[in-house]
Amino acid sequence: MILHAVGVLVANALLAVIGMGVLLLIDGWRRLGRWTRPGVALLLGQGAFVVVAPWLLYAGLSVSPLLVVPLIALVLGAGILVSRRRALPPDPRPGGGGWIAVLLAGVPLVFLGARASYHALFQFDTISNWATKGIVIWAGGHRLTGVFDPRFFTRPDLHPQSHLEYPVGFNALLAWNFHWMGTADTWIVHLQLALLLAGAIATVWALLRPIVPALPLAVGLAGLVLMPSVVDAVLSAYADLPLACVWATGAIALMRWRVEKERYLLALATVVLSAAVAIKQDGGFYDVAVYVGLGVVLAFEERRRLLELAASAAIVALTTVPWRIYNAVHGIGTTDIRPGVSRMRAETGNVRLTLDGILHVFTSHGTLFAVPLAVGFAVACIVKNRRTEAVPLLLTGGVVVVSLVLIYWNAAVNLPLVLIPALSRILIGLVVLAWLLLPALVYGALVPAEPPS
Amino acid sequence: MAIGLTMVLAAVALGLAYAARARRVEAATVLIVALPVVLFVPPNTQRWIDQLRRDHNRNSHTNRAVIPVAILSVQNQALEDQARLSIGSHQTYAIVPRGSWARRRANTSELTYLESWLQFQLAPRLQVEPDRADWLIVLDGANEPPPKGAAAVYTLDPDLLVRRLVPG
Numbered sequence: 001m002i003l004h005a006v007g008v009l010v011a012n013a014l015l016a017v018i019g020m021g022v023l024l025l026i027d028g029w030r031r032l033g034r035w036t037r038p039g040v041a042l043l044l045g046q047g048a049f050v051v052v053a054p055w056l057l058y059a060g061l062s063v064s065p066l067l068v069v070p071l072i073a074l075v076l077g078a079g080i081l082v083s084r085r086r087a088l089p090p091d092p093r094p095g096g097g098g099w100i101a102v103l104l105a106g107v108p109l110v111f112l113g114a115r116a117s118y119h120a121l122f123q124f125d126t127i128s129n130w131a132t133k134g135i136v137i138w139a140g141g142h143r144l145t146g147v148f149d150p151r152f153f154t155r156p157d158l159h160p161q162s163h164l165e166y167p168v169g170f171n172a173l174l175a176w177n178f179h180w181m182g183t184a185d186t187w188i189v190h191l192q193l194a195l196l197l198a199g200a201i202a203t204v205w206a207l208l209r210p211i212v213p214a215l216p217l218a219v220g221l222a223g224l225v226l227m228p229s230v231v232d233a234v235l236s237a238y239a240d241l242p243l244a245c246v247w248a249t250g251a252i253a254l255m256r257w258r259v260e261k262e263r264y265l266l267a268l269a270t271v272v273l274s275a276a277v278a279i280k281q282d283g284g285f286y287d288v289a290v291y292v293g294l295g296v297v298l299a300f301e302e303r304r305r306l307l308e309l310a311a312s313a314a315i316v317a318l319t320t321v322p323w324r325i326y327n328a329v330h331g332i333g334t335t336d337i338r339p340g341v342s343r344m345r346a347e348t349g350n351v352r353l354t355l356d357g358i359l360h361v362f363t364s365h366g367t368l369f370a371v372p373l374a375v376g377f378a379v380a381c382i383v384k385n386r387r388t389e390a391v392p393l394l395l396t397g398g399v400v401v402v403s404l405v406l407i408y409w410n411a412a413v414n415l416p417l418v419l420i421p422a423l424s425r426i427l428i429g430l431v432v433l434a435w436l437l438l439p440a441l442v443y444g445a446l447v448p449a450e451p452p453s
Numbered sequence: 454m455a456i457g458l459t460m461v462l463a464a465v466a467l468g469l470a471y472a473a474r475a476r477r478v479e480a481a482t483v484l485i486v487a488l489p490v491v492l493f494v495p496p497n498t499q500r501w502i503d504q505l506r507r508d509h510n511r512n513s514h515t516n517r518a519v520i521p522v523a524i525l526s527v528q529n530q531a532l533e534d535q536a537r538l539s540i541g542s543h544q545t546y547a548i549v550p551r552g553s554w555a556r557r558r559a560n561t562s563e564l565t566y567l568e569s570w571l572q573f574q575l576a577p578r579l580q581v582e583p584d585r586a587d588w589l590i591v592l593d594g595a596n597e598p599p600p601k602g603a604a605a606v607y608t609l610d611p612d613l614l615v616r617r618l619v620p621g
Contacts, residue, residue: 003500003501006501007501120517120518120519121517121518121519122518122519124521124523124566124569127518127521127569127570127573128569128570128572128573131518131573132569132572132573132576135573135576135577136576136577136579138577139542139576139577140577149579151545151579151581152579155581158580158581158582159569159572159580160565160569161565161566161568161569162569162572182501184576186517186518187517
């Protein structure tokens with residue numbers, strides 16, 4: 001069992017090397033603090049892998065170390081070459097006080113990882129969808145080719161519970177871990193979720209530290225690890241928490257890009273937001289929400305930067321093309337959502353039902369009231385004319401809720417039995433974003449405008 | 454567990470020694486930390502590398518999960534164990550409902566859940582159509598004659614596991 005955990009750690013260390021290469025390519029490495037770089041590299045590497053691995057699979061290749069390790073070396077080499085040609089390094093991003101975050105957030109994270117690693121899979125969706133597909137990708141075909149077996153991945157009739165219409169980024173990440181374990185240990189693989197959470201926490205620390213003092217930020221990040229909804233999400237091993245980690249981090253990176261105007265932040269956001277939609281199709285409406293939220297703000301403030309934002313959104317959309325082509329070619333789709341005016345007229349009760357469900361999630365103890373608290377402090381920030389994070393958060397959150405209501409309104413699946421209970425995990429992305437921004441919002445609402453120490 | 458505890462205690466001692474600037478204690482503690490590392494890491498690294506070498510066979514896996522309540526009454530552990538043992542990791546199987554399953558048309562979701570559970574338990578072995586499968590899992594087929602062209606039949610009451618003579 002310990003050896004399987006070592007495998008997961010090695011797999012993620014190599015992903016951090018990808019992240020390092022990408023950071024060097026986008027000129028983020030030298031702009032980040034010395035101690036925050038590895039954490040950002042970890043999340044960026046996990047995100048980049050989740051985006052690119054499905055392309056390899058659709059191209060008939062494998063995600064085995066034999067193929068991926070040379071690609072990692074290639075990315076790192078390209079990053080080093082590009083970074084050497086750059087001019088003098090700029091001042092690194094302030095990130096001091098990291099030991100407080102390591103102590104407050106790192107210790108409970110280690111305990112969460114250890115606890116999760118001794119946990120059997122217990123959610124049927126995880127068993128039939130995420131784990132089964134991960135094992136088939138890990139074990140299918142030969143060492144380099146033929147891994148994405150059409151006898152499985154083109155047969156939704158034989159595998160109705162495996163949701164073959166979903167993107168396979170997270171399944172590929174599980175398969176990568178299985179390769180480094182040398183087996184498919186479905187207990188230890190929970191550690192991957194804890195490491196995704198670790199990457200997200202380190203990245204948010206790097207992004208928000210320049211505007212929030214160390215202690216409140218560290219307390220906020222520790223709160224995320226202790227949040228019952230997040231703990232449940234790690235134990236259930238659904239893909240919703242990985243989606244939440246990359247999406248919330250991407251949203252915060254995009255918000256900081258708006259203020260700091262640093263292109264590496266836009267590039268970082270583009271990679272992790274692409275990862276969101278490569279993990280789960282819910283990432284689609286989540287990504288739309290954050291781009292619309294930021295787009296509205298920029299339309300009022302700096303219209304010329306809208307083009308850069310649109311380019312980022314276009315890249316995110318383009319990364320999904322191989323997945324959409326594969327599904328279209330093999331006739332794989334879902335009939336769960338059937339939009340239509342007549343359906344909407346007939347099912348007006350669904351709106352109330354969905355809004356009730358959303359409100360129930362937001363006011364549940366498990367989320368530590370993250371969303372109501374964030375909304376309250378965001379409004380206070382706006383009143384105090386400190387809108388940097390508040391306005392984009394409210395707009396993004398609003399679009400997420402409206403999108404979800406529209407999706408549920410047009411759903412052809414039993415709403416009270418299937419979809420409403422799923423809200424607690426589908427909304428985890430918004431809950432995580434609200435919680436991660438809370439220290440910045442509290443600081444903005446309560447503390448007079450001064451540079452943080 | 455003992456090694457882990459030793460290392461934790463040694464690390465605490467090292468911290469205290471460092472704080473007290475006690476050089477001898479510090480040196481002794483470094484030795485205590487180094488000993489389990491030397492004893493533990495090299496053989497286990499070798500084991501891990503061996504495990505990775507075997508990875509290309511990909512038939513060793515531990516699909517441990519909590520059995521869903523929906524299929525508690527119909528899940529057959531003996532069938533799953535025998536199927537994992539007999540069906541090669543690159544072979545295929547098909548699930549054929551017989552007996553009471555054929556009469557349970559109203560409760561098709563139970564069969565779908567059971568099939569998904571078996572797909573997880575037997576992964577990476579793939580489920581295909583019955584006429585193309587190397588093996589057949591005949592649910593509730595123990596009281597019926599085995600299918601034609603059977604090379605081997607395992608009766609795992611109430612189900613059957615059948616190796617086909619000439620798979621499609």
